[in-house]
Amino acid sequence: MSTRREFLRQAAAAGAAFTLGETIASSSPRTAPARTIGANERIRVAVVGVHNRGKALAINFSKIKEDCEVVCICDCDSAMIPPVQAEVEKITGKRPDAEQDIRRLMERKDVDVVVVATPDHWHAAAAIMAMQAGKHVYLEKPTCHTLDENAMLLAAQKKYGSVVQVGMQRRSYPNIREAVEQLRGGVIGTVRYAKSWYSSARPSIGKFEPSAPPASLDWDLWQGPAPRVKEFKANMLHYNWHWFWNWGTGEALNNGTHFIDLVRWGMNISEFPSVVASVGGKFRFDEDDWETPDTQLITFQFGDKSAFSWEGRSRNRVKTDGYGYGAAFYGDENALYLSGKDEYFIVRPNGKVIKEVRSTMKVREGDLFNPSETLDTIHIKNFFDAIRKGTTLNDPLIEGCISTQYMQYGNIAQRLGRSLNIDPVSGKILGDKEATRMCSRQYEKGWMPKI
DSSP states (O other), X not given: OOHHHHHHHHHHHHHHHOOOOHHHHTTSOSSOOOOOOOTTSOEEEEEEOOSSHHHHHHHHHHTOTTTEEEEEEEOSBGGGHHHHHHHHHHHHSSOOEEESOHHHHHTOTTOSEEXXXXXXXXXXXXXXXXXXXXXXXXXXXXXXXSHHHHHHHHHHHHHHOOOEEESOGGXXXXXXXXXXXXXXTTTTSOOOEEEEEEEOBOOOOOOOOOBOOOXXXXXXXXXXXXXXXXXXXXXXXXXXXXXXXXXXXXXXXXXXXXXXHHHHHHTTOOSXXXXXXXXXXXXXXXXXXXXXXXXXXXXXXXXXXXEEEEEEETBOOOOBTTBSEEEEEEOSSOEEEEETTTEEEEEOTTSOEEEEEOOSXXXXXXXXXXXXXXXXXXXXXXXXXXXXXXXXXXXXHHHHHHHHHHHHHHHHHHHHTSOEEBOTTTOOBOSOHHHHHTTSOOOOTTOOOOO
């Protein structure tokens, strides 16, 4: 039985067992089918969560004027909305509506697509709400905050029929697609090991005392499905939530998911790993509130067939093999190096480059806001084609869920300080009740994302 089939079977079982939580359900239709959109009809888009990546996506969607119209900007912090409205208006000549409460957004009949760019703890809940309201979804990675939410997402998609594109946009980059095709065609022989990495130079977030949330922020709504943290600290927002376990998933799922997805795709691996291990920790800036690792190495073993790894250095920007982020595949003789910037090269053991493909489209390494606008457009257009024509998605929900799950294993192994044994077909953690409990989380009462 294939991994995808087993994953979908489990998702269907999850869907049979869950119903929508009372808070979310109060504002979401339960069985609204996703609307069919004509070939010449403009797709109406709402973007949720617009401080950083969401702002970039609102701009990028707005520039595809012939295909869509950004009709609404939504954020729990109302101060984040006007600058994005202004950017969209500058591009399109029309100012989108503002909405602070995602639940009211879902009631709108003039929205066909919801772009989810919220903090990680909201990803699954927001996407499920959108599907239940009859919307299609562009879902930023990671797909969810915990493993169990993957099954919920897949069950929701099966039930409501929405098109869901995951925002691991490198699956649409033309040169990366070419490199993967060549890897699968045996250009460097059989690949038994690959590595991936991401480096940055993130500063300390400091150690803050509790304070009142900004007047513009609905702190309760921002926390949504997550257990309540009553004491607000100013260094928790707006990007720094990544480094707090209650809302974020660390660098492993912030950037690691992108590159482990490329490795899995390039090696044509559909099963789950048999063993996952992680070493690392928060090694720098003791006097700050950062919780997740700033240095981490996660390894994935596939029985006696192959292995690969991801290395995250959040506080050291020294490049690996010439790239600040990327992946390397090692074949029987040669190796292929893949940049996150849509380029690759193949080398012999003596270091001689025998093929090099550079991108003609710019990617701004280190740009947290909008590093690859032109290339991202390809991914968005693929999403639109899937909605209108049934074109195959470059990054369908199931692929995003599997790659997300890999990195979630790594975080569980890191937090427990031991390796995990996993059933390669079902993806279930074997013989470790504590690790299995970490596949779920506690939710604020009434906010659990269910089907």
